[in-house]
Amino acid sequence: MKKIQDVTVQGSRQMDEYLTKLMEIRSDVVAVTSYDQNGNLLSCWSNGQRLKDYYLDNLSYMEDIREDDGQEPAFSISLPHVESLFVDYYPWVVTVSQLMENAEGQTVQVAIDIRFNKISEYVDGIGIGQHGYCYIVNEHSDIVYHPQQQLIYSGLKTEENESSKEGTYMKSDVLYTVQSLSNCDWKIVGVSHVDEIITNKTEWMSSLMIGLLVIVLVITLLLGQILSGIFSRPIQQLAEAMREFEDNTGNFSFQPIVGISEIKSLTDSFDHMVGRIQELMEQVRQEEISLRKTELKALQAQINPHFLYNTLDAIAWLCEEGRNKDAVEMVNALARLFRISISKGHELIPIEKEMQHAQSYLQIQKFRYKNQFTYHFDVDEECLGYYCNKITLQPIIENAIYHGLDRMVDEGYIEIGIHQKENEIIFTVSDNGVGMTKEQCDEILHKEKGERSGVSMKNVGIGIKNVSDRIQIYFGSEYGISIESELDEGTCVTIRMPKVTENGYEERKTKKGENCSGSIDGGNYVVGVFI
Numbered sequence: 001m002k003k004i005q006d007v008t009v010q011g012s013r014q015m016d017e018y019l020t021k022l023m024e025i026r027s028d029v030v031a032v033t034s035y036d037q038n039g040n041l042l043s044c045w046s047n048g049q050r051l052k053d054y055y056l057d058n059l060s061y062m063e064d065i066r067e068d069d070g071q072e073p074a075f076s077i078s079l080p081h082v083e084s085l086f087v088d089y090y091p092w093v094v095t096v097s098q099l100m101e102n103a104e105g106q107t108v109q110v111a112i113d114i115r116f117n118k119i120s121e122y123v124d125g126i127g128i129g130q131h132g133y134c135y136i137v138n139e140h141s142d143i144v145y146h147p148q149q150q151l152i153y154s155g156l157k158t159e160e161n162e163s164s165k166e167g168t169y170m171k172s173d174v175l176y177t178v179q180s181l182s183n184c185d186w187k188i189v190g191v192s193h194v195d196e197i198i199t200n201k202t203e204w205m206s207s208l209m210i211g212l213l214v215i216v217l218v219i220t221l222l223l224g225q226i227l228s229g230i231f232s233r234p235i236q237q238l239a240e241a242m243r244e245f246e247d248n249t250g251n252f253s254f255q256p257i258v259g260i261s262e263i264k265s266l267t268d269s270f271d272h273m274v275g276r277i278q279e280l281m282e283q284v285r286q287e288e289i290s291l292r293k294t295e296l297k298a299l300q301a302q303i304n305p306h307f308l309y310n311t312l313d314a315i316a317w318l319c320e321e322g323r324n325k326d327a328v329e330m331v332n333a334l335a336r337l338f339r340i341s342i343s344k345g346h347e348l349i350p351i352e353k354e355m356q357h358a359q360s361y362l363q364i365q366k367f368r369y370k371n372q373f374t375y376h377f378d379v380d381e382e383c384l385g386y387y388c389n390k391i392t393l394q395p396i397i398e399n400a401i402y403h404g405l406d407r408m409v410d411e412g413y414i415e416i417g418i419h420q421k422e423n424e425i426i427f428t429v430s431d432n433g434v435g436m437t438k439e440q441c442d443e444i445l446h447k448e449k450g451e452r453s454g455v456s457m458k459n460v461g462i463g464i465k466n467v468s469d470r471i472q473i474y475f476g477s478e479y480g481i482s483i484e485s486e487l488d489e490g491t492c493v494t495i496r497m498p499k500v501t502e503n504g505y506e507e508r509k510t511k512k513g514e515n516c517s518g519s520i521d522g523g524n525y526v527v528g529v530f531i
Helices: 012-025 116-124 149-153 192-247 262-318 324-345 351-370 393-405 438-446 462-475 505-512
Strands: 029-035 040-047 075-077 092-101 107-115 133-137 141-145 166-171 174-180 187-193 348-350 373-379 387-389 413-420 424-433 480-486 488-498 515-517 526-529
Touching: 012 029, 012 040, 012 515, 092 116, 116 133, 116 141, 116 166, 141 149, 149 348, 166 438, 166 505, 187 192, 324 351, 348 351, 351 373, 351 387, 351 393, 387 462, 393 413, 393 424, 393 462, 393 488, 424 515, 438 462, 438 480, 462 480
Parallel strands: 373 413
Antiparallel strands: 029 040, 029 107, 075 092, 092 107, 133 141, 133 187, 166 174, 174 187, 348 387, 413 424, 424 488, 480 488, 515 526
16 A cells, blocks of 8 residues: 655645544544545545555445546445445445545545445435335435345345436335435435325324314303303393292392393393382282271271170160169270270270270179179289280170070179280180080181071171181281080180280281281281281
C-alpha cells in the first residue's frame, strides 16, 4: 500500500481539520477516502480506525465511474457492501463517489462510506399501515435494501419487478408507489395493502362518526337542561302552586314565577284567578254568617213563644184557682227568667246564669205541678265560670215535665247535672218519666222542620231540636245533644259543649281554623261557618 503524503494539495491541513470534525459529528460516516485514476488510495479519514497494511479488494472504490462527458454521470452510489480497509472493523456501508479535480488539475475519486444501518433505520421507520413497508432499488431494479432482505435472498419472498415505472400502480390487492431520489440513481418503493387502507379509512370514519354522535348527544343533553330550566321548571312550580292552593285555598299566597312570556302570562292568569276565588269565598263566608245569624234568631223566636205560651197558661190556671199569691211569685220568677234570657243580646252567657235561668223556670213549674215532682241540681262549681248557649237547659226541662212527668201517677223526679270532662262541659237532664223508644229518640233529633211524628209525639222535641241546632252552629257537628230512654223507666238527655271562657272562644276558633269573629263581652258575636 502506498504511503499517503502529508501534504498533497494546498490547503490540505484545513481539509484535514474539517473532515476530522465531520467524522466526530456524523456518526453515520465511517470513512472519507480519495483515489487516483489507477485506484490507488491517496488519503483516508476515519474516526480513529487503523488501516490495514494490505487488502484483497476495496469495494468502496468504483472502477466504472467516469467523468461527466454526457454519457456517464460523475456521481454514483454503490450497493451495500462490507468496509474492508480497517483492522478488525467491518461495518456494512454504502459508498457515495464523485470525480473531482485537485489543486494540480488531476482527476481524483472522492468516496464517502456511510453506515447502511442508518439508511435501513430511516426506511424501516416509514409506516404504511400495519403490514405496509418501503424498500430501495437502484436504476437496474436491483434491491439495495429491503426490510425482509434475508427472506428474499433465501428465495422465500419475491418482489414484483415493476420498480422501473415511476408513480403509483396497483397489482392484485397491493398498491405500489415508486419515487426516484434526486442526485442518485436510487428509487424508493412503497408497498401498501388496499384493504388495509380502506379498513383504516373506515375505522377512521367510524371513529369520527362516533365522536360526532357523542358531541351531538352531549349538546342535546345540555340543551335539554337549558330548555328544562326555561320551560319545565316554571311549569312544575306553577303546578305545585296549584296543588298548594287546592289544599289551602283560604290562606294561600301566590308568589309570581319568573319565566318566558308564555309562563308569565299563565302565572298572571293564575294569580288573578286565586285573588278572585278568595274574594268569592270571603263573600260566600259573609253571606253564610248572615244566614246563620238569621237562623239563630229564628230558632230563638221559636223557643220563646212556645215557653211563654206554656208559662202564661200556668199563671192563668193559678188565677182561676184563686191562688193569687202563687201567681204573683210566678210572675216575678218569669220576669227574672226573661231578664236572664235577654242577657243584653248576648248569645253566650255564663253557665251560672244558665243554671239560675233553669231554677227560675223550675220554680214557675212547681206552682202548676204542686207536689207532683221534685228536682235536684248536681253541679261542679268549677264549671260555673265557663260559657254556654243561653236557654239551653230550659227547653230540655220543659220536655221532661210536659212529656215525661205530666202523665205519671207517681211523683216525678228531675236531676240536672253540670260536670266537666277533659276539654268539655257535660250537661245532663234525667227524669223518671214514661220514657220513649229508641226510634222516637232518633226521630226527635233528626226530623226536619214542619215534620210530625204522630199524635202522641207531635209536640215532643221542638225545643230539643232547636237547642241541638244552635250548639252545632256555634261549636261544630261533634257537639250537641244525645238521648237515652227506656219505656216506663225514664229519659236522660246529655248535652256536650266545649269549655269556653270569656276570652277563650276566639283562640279556640283560630286553632280549629273556623271562620268566626265577634266578642262575648260586647254582645256582637258573629256565628261561624262550619264546612
